[in-house]
Amino acid sequence: MLVDYHTHNELCKHADGALEEYVRHAVRIGLKEIGLADHSPMPNDWDIEVRMYEEQFWSLYKPAVLELREKYRGQIDIKFAVEGDFFPGTEEWVREFNAKNEFDYVIGSVHYLGEWGFDNPLYVGKFDHAEIDQVYLSYYDHIKRSAACGLFDIVGHCDLVKKFGHRPTKDIEEVLRETLKVVKNAGMAVEINTSGLRKPVKEVYPSETILRICSELDIPLTLGSDAHTPGDVGRDFEVAKGLVERYGKGRISLYTRRQRSEVSIA
Numbered sequence: 001m002l003v004d005y006h007t008h009n010e011l012c013k014h015a016d017g018a019l020e021e022y023v024r025h026a027v028r029i030g031l032k033e034i035g036l037a038d039h040s041p042m043p044n045d046w047d048i049e050v051r052m053y054e055e056q057f058w059s060l061y062k063p064a065v066l067e068l069r070e071k072y073r074g075q076i077d078i079k080f081a082v083e084g085d086f087f088p089g090t091e092e093w094v095r096e097f098n099a100k101n102e103f104d105y106v107i108g109s110v111h112y113l114g115e116w117g118f119d120n121p122l123y124v125g126k127f128d129h130a131e132i133d134q135v136y137l138s139y140y141d142h143i144k145r146s147a148a149c150g151l152f153d154i155v156g157h158c159d160l161v162k163k164f165g166h167r168p169t170k171d172i173e174e175v176l177r178e179t180l181k182v183v184k185n186a187g188m189a190v191e192i193n194t195s196g197l198r199k200p201v202k203e204v205y206p207s208e209t210i211l212r213i214c215s216e217l218d219i220p221l222t223l224g225s226d227a228h229t230p231g232d233v234g235r236d237f238e239v240a241k242g243l244v245e246r247y248g249k250g251r252i253s254l255y256t257r258r259q260r261s262e263v264s265i266a
């Protein structure tokens with residue numbers, strides 16, 4: 001069976017389509033579950049240009065997700081989730097926010113290194129002036145801390161830093177291994193996120209090097225399209241399936257109320 005655990009909707013201001021359109025597309029292509037995992041609100045309207053207001057979470061997002069879950073019962077299982085951000089200094093706020101909700105899972109993503117939203121096309125120019133190896137080290141240090149803080153269930157797009165095609169000049173396999181050991185100890189899964197195929201790098205997140213280490217460390221996998229438009233739900237999952245076969249023994253993780261289980265994709 002197949003599921004898509006990483007989808008957005010128009011509330012985040014940089015995606016198209018209402019929640020229900022994502023659900024309908026998932027039903028149309030025969031997914032067993034869809035995870036509605038929009039960008040979580042953050043304290044003090046932090047980074048509000050690319051996410052919903054907290055007030056919208058309570059008045060719109062949460063009630064809509066729970067209502068859709070009932071409406072589509074029997075057709076598809078709908079998971080109530082968010083994509084959270086790891087941003088140092090916000091951990092306590094996020095902990096309290098997560099505790100106030102009955103999330104099925106919370107994706108933990110790193111989109112910021114300091115004030116730099118490095119995956120935002122508006123700020124890609126900063127790569128030209130940055131020391132790329134340092135950027136990679138800083139990125140994986142953030143991933144490590146996002147796992148160690150215990151706030152999240154799934155590592156989102158674990159090598160997002162490659163999005164625009166910038167590559168480290170040195171071999172970073174040991175850095176990756178140390179990072180993934182922390183992920184393993186935190187009991188987290190790593191998502192196979194097909195949106196990288198639609199970005200300049202034209203590769204799935206994460207790389208096969210990372211997936212090979214995940215397999216060696218027996219880290220479970222999840223599946224997500226990171227759809228920001230309804231038609232992208234389940235996009236390129238035939239590629240993702242091949243990776244799950246190769247690096248995850250053909251099994252993916254499912255979550256209910258933040259409890260993990262496993263199922264075969266066959």
Ligand SMILES: [Zn+2]
Binds near residue numbers: 008012014039
């Ligand atoms: Zn987004």
Ligand SMILES: [Zn+2]
Binds near residue numbers: 083111
């Ligand atoms: Zn993301």
